Amino acid sequence: MSVDAAVETKTVFGSEVPQPPQHGAAGGVMRRLNFGTGLVCGIGLATIAGWVTAIITPSSASSDTFAPMEPTYVYLAVLLGWFIGFMLGMGAFVGPLRWVVGRDITHSDAEYMAGKDLGRKRYWKYTTDHKVVGIQYLIVAMLVLGFAGLLAMLIRTELGMTWTSLFTPSFYNSMIGTHGIAMIIGMIVIISGPLGNFIVPMMIGARDMAFPRLNALSLWLFVSAVPMLVSSMFMGGIQDGWSVYYPLSAQAPPGMLGYQLTIIVFAISTAVASVNLMTTILTMRAKGMTWSRTPIFVYGIFAASVMGLYAFPFFQYAQILGLSDRVFNTSFFDPLNGGSVWLYENLFWLLGHPEVYVILIPSMAVALELMPVFLRKPLFSFNFAVAGIVGVVALSGLVWAHHMYMTGWAPAANYPFMLSTELISIPVGFLVLVAIGTFWRGTAWTRLPLMAVYAVVFNKMIGGVTGVYLSDVPADQYFHGSMFVVAHFHYMLMGAGLFGAMAGIAFFFPKMTGRFLDERVGSIGLWTAFIGFQITFMSMFVAGLQGQPRRVLDFDDQFNLSNWISTIGAYVIGIGMLIFLSAIITSWRSGVLASSNPWGSKSLEWQTATPVPLENFPVLPVVTERPYDYGVPDPYEAELDSTDQDLTEKAGTK
Amino acid sequence: MSTSTFPVSPTTGEPISTMARRSRLGLWFFIVADVAGTIALVISYTYLWSLNVNGGWAPPGATLTASQTNTALPSTPPKATFAAEWPFWAIFLVVVIATALMWFGYRSARSGNHAGLMVGAGLSFLVTVAALVFQWIQISTFPFDAGDGGYASAVLLLCASNIFHLLLLLFLGMGIFMRARKGLIDKTNWYQAQLTSYYMTWVCVAFILGAILTTFLVVSPNTDPAIFGTFKQQ
Ligand code: HEM
């Protein structure tokens, strides 16, 4: 390269610093794009694609089994048009295209993309700054969870009104399926998205993520998937539960395409996000941050990323094969033509189980991260916590068939899977033990985040114990497909996962927004939701023990009482969550201002200013001690003190 | 500080060696996800092959010996048969050539041989185009349709995955070639060519997996398969 001649310089602190040569001019169309252009392009292209497909598809087109294919093709075209148009309109393709033609994003473009001097506008753009992406993730994930929560209220309303029916059975089924998968998606991102992006880079002392543009990509892929999921409700819906087992899935109306494409796109988003987080954590930790000095939350996010990375493709391919069955008439899951529904179930649960840990581990890690801060003592056995996380990751891929005990697939395999499932309770147990050990003789400074941790530990124990019952093959003969299973996984996903996310949000709120989350309103919301949660799901255990099957809207009168109680509990949860949400909204706008390190935490993210400057740290930090040495005398200071004393003594004797 | 002795990223100003290290790790992780997806396809293929549900693995017209067929099933008129094996290997070979050329280009860039880089990257791109064309011809001349049973489904999806990989390679190859032409890949900054070569090597593995399956696991070993009804809406 002969660019040396024209090296540009910039004056920094009075001296000329050469600037890297740029590969093209700054500016361009990228600076005009935002969420609005994304919507316009997405809707525009969706309309055109759907319209053209409707014209070129003969309305007599039908599948092998005479099912009309026109709506399927049109809906597929609309979804693909939306996806491509939206990503185009957001500017997702600008970076790759400029790479191909050798006009790399210039330095000033990169600063623009990071949102420099853009004010609030940056939240509506393809912004690369990890802090902006974190906030965007938080908002979108809360919207998804809110949508799924609304469906949950409708479901419970239907189940509570045992004397009549509110919805048609097929719409009820579609609400169940959409609620389930929307919650799963929302829960997968609610910690890794907002806190993984906003906090982790700062926690490890980095200026941004390893691949800032991929960070924006993962967010906007996620955003693009949300309308696909919601739209499916208008196309006949997802009537087959969140796991969309075959054959029901093959018989489902075109809405199933919305599910399939959502998962395909969301899996790409997860892979991109996981790669980014893992690379960031492995290569960008501050000087001196050895593995034993790396906060446990970072381990948790890393573990979730590993599991998402290796497991999500199975789910994604299961949906690709299903989509191919539906659209191209292949027969992966159709037994008449050599397909197998067990193939689907295996592929599904190969992700399905690791994914529950993708949700649980970050939540546990948040809990373990903030406990030392509020108990002012080191984490009880950091090494055990790490071993627990590593153990879960190592075993996560070996337990999936405990969801298939009763499907008739390989009965002989049930016992090995029973064993592996019970084995994985051991590392999961480590995490609970570490939490309890840390509580032991701690002087608790009970603020809102710590209260949420109490809720997490309690719920997690109940979820874990009932899981062990389910993993027992003979017991599962009775429990499988009953409300007992539903109560079990709600204790885990909601009781441990969502309450953990609430702990994390409350804890990091001052760093993310510069204000405290209102403790009074927040804790009223938290405890209301907690009490409602126990009412709802304890009585759901009872319904399950009585034998009430899941996913049905009509049931025998003997289950009425427990369903009434559950529904009342659900409304209490709903009220609690709304109170918590109102605390978030009002505190964000006008809460009490927080200093840069309001909890007196030792980890790096609290050592920089709030609001966090674009580059996080004026000077990159160097780490010299372990993360949780609260109340432990600092060896360096101790040494300094003693030398001081020596010196004074010496001075005195002189 | 001369830019040629201390190359930095035009976008972030970080040293190229830092970018290279990060990107290399990122690429390995992406390959992990890609491997997992490919394994899902391999599992699907072998699973259906081993079960032969309803005797529906082989395409209806496949000539099987008496011991390989299930006599309980109604005989369908011969319509389709297994795909020829050699095209899978031929296409694999073409992809290997494209990969070797990319490696050659990358090694040339490292040793400062700009012409070698241009030739390697350019030819690699062209050979990838050829592979895509061959792949397309193979798909459009299969002796079966998508609806002709488990084997047909599994083979078509393997080929679809191949096409997806080839399109990615086209994108990468084009990028490397264009960037080489602009002088953005050279002795001090070659990591993108290196990563492309790495990725292409993995793609070769994906192709050979497909070729192995379609050569060695053709006739299902299960001659007494389970019989189920259909679940599709009638
Ligand atoms: C001690 C740990 C755990 C054990 C032993 C365990 C065991 C089980 C078993 C055996 C089932 C299958 C029940 C059936 O369908 O008949 C099951 C279902 C389920 N578990 Fe767990 N589990 C554990 C932890 C978790 C965690 C941490 C989560 C989520 C964060 C979770 C979420 C689920 C879900 C979502 C289902 C139901 C899936 C469905 O059929 O829709 N479990 N669990």
Ligand SMILES: [Cu+2]
């Ligand atoms: Cu499981």
